[in-house]
Amino acid sequence: MPVRIIGMIGVTPPTSDAALHVIEGGLSTSYLTQYARAHDEAGFDLALVGYSSSSAEGFLVALHAAAHTKKLGYLVAHRPGFVAPTLMARKIATFDHLTGGRLAVHIITGKTDEEQHGDGDFSPKAERYQRAAEYLELMKLTWASEKPFDFSGQFYRVKGARGRTFADGSRWQPRHHCMSSRSTRHVSGIWSTRPWHSMQATPLFTCTAWLK
Numbered sequence: 414m415p416v417r418i419i420g421m422i423g424v425t426p427p428t429s430d431a432a433l434h435v436i437e438g439g440l441s442t443s444y445l446t447q448y449a450r451a452h453d454e455a456g457f458d459l460a461l462v463g464y465s466s467s468s469a470e471g472f473l474v475a476l477h478a479a480a481h482t483k484k485l486g487y488l489v490a491h492r493p494g495f496v497a498p499t500l501m502a503r504k505i506a507t508f509d510h511l512t513g514g515r516l517a518v519h520i521i522t523g524k525t526d527e528e529q530h531g532d533g534d535f536s537p538k539a540e541r542y543q544r545a546a547e548y549l550e551l552m553k554l555t556w557a558s559e560k561p562f563d564f565s566g567q568f569y570r571v572k573g574a575r576g577r578t579f580a581d582g583s584r585w586q587p588r589h590h591c592m593s594s595r596s597t598r599h600v601s602g603i604w605s606t607r608p609w610h611s612m613q614a615t616p617l618f619t620c621t622a623w624l625k
Contacts, residue, residue, distance in 0.1 A: 505518060
């Protein structure tokens with residue numbers, strides 16, 4: 414597997430000499446554009462667009478940056494639970510089409526319980542990992558199903574759902590990260606070899622696991 418170089422986009426000039434630029438604070442469109450172009454011109458493959466409960470919305474940040482760059486892919490952090498998975502599947506596929514296949518998605522379940530509370534999610538962390546697994550399962554169905562489908566799980570239930578903007582489901586591959594050396598259950602993710610180089614590419618997913 415070839416090495417891929419991943420940077421990280423900030424959305425406003427840093428207020429200190431810190432070397433790490435995170436997505437927090439205010440929002441400067443000129444700084445964001447300049448920062449994204451610097452990554453693009455330097456040959457980075459992807460730029461991480463982070464997430465916090467008080468930050469600018471990552472997909473809109475990435476869409477703006479993509480409109481001002483040529484090749485750079487965007488690894489957008491996303492927390493399941495705030496947007497319905499069927500809607501999120503359409504949102505991801507639409508973004509991928511509009512940017513020529515330059516989207517990657519990083520599935521996370523929250524930094525701390527307290528930060529999740531800021532967006533109205535009071536589910537404990539172990540439950541959030543379980544929800545993320547079901548979330549991904551339903552998104553896959555939305556991308557892959559050519560006919561309306563029903564789904565009934567622990568966290569989500571839909572009837573007659575379908576997605577008309579597809580990703581390439583034949584390229585799904587599991588990716589795992591374990592929380593602990595103790596017993597775990599894995600959340601299957603999706604990975605595409607070159608997700609940002611072709612239309613309808615399967616967005617890249619990095620996922621995790623939860624304690625059993």
